[in-house]
Amino acid sequence: MESKTKIRLMQGNEACAEGAVAAGLRFFAGYPITPSTEIAEELAAILPKVGGKFIQMEDEIASISAIIGASLTGVKSMTATSGPGFSLKQESIGFAAIAEVPCVIVNVMRVGPSTGVPTAPSQADVMQARWGTHGDHPVVVLCPTSVAETYTLIVEAFNISERWRIPVVFLMDEGIGHMREKVVIPDSGELKIVNRLRPTCKPEDYLPFDADAGDGVVPPMADFGTGYRYHLTGLTHDRTGFPTTKRPEVDALIRRLCSKIDKAKQEVTFVDEVLTEDADIAVFAYGITARAGAKAVRDARALGISAGLLKAKTLWPFPEEHVERIASKVRAIIVPEMNMGQLVREVERASKGKTKVISLTRVDAEPISPDQILTALKEV
Amino acid sequence: MARPITYYLRADKMPHIWCEGCGHGIVMGAVLRAIDSLDLDKNNVCVVSGIGCASRAPGYLDFDTLHTTHGRALAFATGIKMMKPNLDVIVLAGDGDLAAIGGNHLIHAARRNINVTTICFNNSIYGMTSGQYSPMTPTGKMATTAPYGNIEEPFDLCDLVFAAGASFVGRGTAYHAGPLSRLIAKAIATDGFAFVEAVSQCPTYFGRRNKMRNALVMLDWQKEHAVTKKAASRLSPEEMADKFIIGEIGTRIRPEYTKRYEAIIEAATKETDDNV
Numbered sequence: 001m002e003s004k005t006k007i008r009l010m011q012g013n014e015a016c017a018e019g020a021v022a023a024g025l026r027f028f029a030g031y032p033i034t035p036s037t038e039i040a041e042e043l044a045a046i047l048p049k050v051g052g053k054f055i056q057m058e059d060e061i062a063s064i065s066a067i068i069g070a071s072l073t074g075v076k077s078m079t080a081t082s083g084p085g086f087s088l089k090q091e092s093i094g095f096a097a098i099a100e101v102p103c104v105i106v107n108v109m110r111v112g113p114s115t116g117v118p119t120a121p122s123q124a125d126v127m128q129a130r131w132g133t134h135g136d137h138p139v140v141v142l143c144p145t146s147v148a149e150t151y152t153l154i155v156e157a158f159n160i161s162e163r164w165r166i167p168v169v170f171l172m173d174e175g176i177g178h179m180r181e182k183v184v185i186p187d188s189g190e191l192k193i194v195n196r197l198r199p200t201c202k203p204e205d206y207l208p209f210d211a212d213a214g215d216g217v218v219p220p221m222a223d224f225g226t227g228y229r230y231h232l233t234g235l236t237h238d239r240t241g242f243p244t245t246k247r248p249e250v251d252a253l254i255r256r257l258c259s260k261i262d263k264a265k266q267e268v269t270f271v272d273e274v275l276t277e278d279a280d281i282a283v284f285a286y287g288i289t290a291r292a293g294a295k296a297v298r299d300a301r302a303l304g305i306s307a308g309l310l311k312a313k314t315l316w317p318f319p320e321e322h323v324e325r326i327a328s329k330v331r332a333i334i335v336p337e338m339n340m341g342q343l344v345r346e347v348e349r350a351s352k353g354k355t356k357v358i359s360l361t362r363v364d365a366e367p368i369s370p371d372q373i374l375t376a377l378k379e380v
Numbered sequence: 381m382a383r384p385i386t387y388y389l390r391a392d393k394m395p396h397i398w399c400e401g402c403g404h405g406i407v408m409g410a411v412l413r414a415i416d417s418l419d420l421d422k423n424n425v426c427v428v429s430g431i432g433c434a435s436r437a438p439g440y441l442d443f444d445t446l447h448t449t450h451g452r453a454l455a456f457a458t459g460i461k462m463m464k465p466n467l468d469v470i471v472l473a474g475d476g477d478l479a480a481i482g483g484n485h486l487i488h489a490a491r492r493n494i495n496v497t498t499i500c501f502n503n504s505i506y507g508m509t510s511g512q513y514s515p516m517t518p519t520g521k522m523a524t525t526a527p528y529g530n531i532e533e534p535f536d537l538c539d540l541v542f543a544a545g546a547s548f549v550g551r552g553t554a555y556h557a558g559p560l561s562r563l564i565a566k567a568i569a570t571d572g573f574a575f576v577e578a579v580s581q582c583p584t585y586f587g588r589r590n591k592m593r594n595a596l597v598m599l600d601w602q603k604e605h606a607v608t609k610k611a612a613s614r615l616s617p618e619e620m621a622d623k624f625i626i627g628e629i630g631t632r633i634r635p636e637y638t639k640r641y642e643a644i645i646e647a648a649t650k651e652t653d654d655n656v
Binding site: 026027029045048049053055057058059061062063065066067068069070071072073074075077091092095224225226227228229230231232233234235242243 | 390393422423424426428438439442443444445446447448449452455456457458459460462463464466467484485488641644645647648649651652
């Protein structure tokens with residue numbers, strides 16, 4: 001049998017663009033910004049070939065606004081940016097969360113704050129990705145560690161966004177975005193593709209924010225222009241979609257929106273464990289840093305140190321059960337991050353005092369090296 | 381009018397939030413009468429707004445309606461129109477929403493000439509936040525944030541939007557509700573970006589502070605100060621100084637954006653075919 005599998009040398013940003021199209025992306029709006037621009041350039045070329053559309057908007061805020069609008073017509077939509085643009089998009093990420101409009105926001109992280117170092121990798125937006133927009137809100141944040149993983153994980157980003165009607169943040173970094181690696185492109189039939197639940201009731205019976213009409217958490221979503229004629233707003237709203245300030249209705253809405261994360265947790269948590277079975281010391285890492293972590297763990301093993309790696313591809317919801325389980329059996333968890341120590345606080349919280357948690361930081365615009373982590377492993 | 385106005389309203393969502401004497405209901409009525417005169421299919425109309433008093437209008441309208449973030453209605457509308465070009469997309473926005481925080485989106489939507497109709501409910505003030513000066517507050521007028529009088533000059537929004545590339549711009553008033561409705565119908569029927577500035581009144585936050593004690597005084601002001609292009613041509617510059625023009629201000633034929641995108645699809649698809 002002839003294999004349709006294709007092996008290609010791809011850039012991370014290219015894998016992000018093509019993976020998104022494989023997931024069903026048909027509308028992209030963006031604004032030029034280093035180091036994410038190649039995603040827009042790729043999609044400007046690809047989308048019109050597959051029945052999709054691309055637009056370069058006048059600014060970052062317009063870009064995320066346009067993708068939310070497009071998503072309401074029933075189309076999978078995405079925007080891509082980096083730190084300064086990600087900051088600008090925060091208000092509308094909150095809109096997508098409260099109005100429950102599926103969309104994917106890619107942030108190829110660079111050194112910040114402000115303009116920082118546009119051409120160098122960083123992992124300093126992991127807290128902003130979770131808490132950047134104001135108010136309590138659900139958001140899922142995924143973070144790939146390789147170019148190949150970028151291709152498959154962006155598909156999951158769309159699936160989660162559609163299934164739970166939430167914005168999903170896809171956190172890459174300059175290293176992954178600009179690196180070229182081998183990617184085995186999966187056959188389209190191998191990819192699991194999820195589409196949003198649409199209403200089956202008559203338009204006159206449609207209550208657009210009645211989660212009981214769905215699974216109790218996520219209401220079915222009608223496409224604009226199909227006769228359902230409903231209202232969406234960024235104000236707190238009742239089941240009909242209309243603004244409300246009635247305390248029980250406000251409470252029910254905020255609690256339901258946030259409960260999506262609890263309900264979705266199992267399904268959206270992607271964590272790889274490497275050599276953790278018999279480990280007595282662990283490395284918790286994500287993104288490009290997880291690769292240095294993997295090498296350091298192998299090198300440590302060669303020296304007789306029983307090290308293991310917890311590689312988080314889902315950063316939010318934070319994989320606290322994985323961390324707690326590891327914490328209860330290791331002497332220490334080392335948390336290397338290309339920031340001043342952000343997720344280490346989550347690791348500490350999830351460890352519940354069961355082990356020592358050691359933060360390893362790097363903010364000189366260079367990736368953390370395996371040797372740095374190995375040194376820490378030897379010192380514990 | 382072929383149908384009663386209630387046909388287009390979500391009557392169960394009334395009463396509306398607007399103050400007594402507010403002109404926005406008149407402008408909203410003019411929009412509905414325009415839609416009715418064009419016999420648009422309710423299922424095919426999408427109304428988008430931002431934040432502010434005017435932006436609460438879509439909630440009362442029985443179409444697909446979207447109440448977005450402050451200033452961004454046109455950007456949301458652009459995404460909708462691109463992926464469903466057959467929809468009649470209408471943006472309703474206040475002067476602060478459209479000319480201040482959303483000013484960039486306004487000029488770029490006009491530049492692209494995307495087929496979205498934009499109605500600016502211009503009451504010269506931020507009403508929702510109780511009376512701060514906007515980019516449309518006349519020089520010298522009072523506002524809570526201009527307690528000594530406004531020292532800024534307002535935009536001529538019609539000139540701005542036409543210069544940016546719109547296919548249609550015009551101005552009307554709440555007082556001239558009939559002509560306003562006909563103007564909006566022309567705007568909706570335009571294949572390209574169409575803009576109507578609807579001069580409205582805010583007796584609560586603009587009038588009270590500026591010696592126009594109620595809506596009637598303000599409507600009278602609209603009546604006295606609005607002139608047609610033809611009437612304006614007979615007035616001296618001095619006589620025109622405190623007047624403004626109503627009616628069609630500018631029209632031009634230019635390719636519409638979503639139709640232009642078809643050329644991209646054609647070129648991209650041809651390239652794919654050539655590669656096969």
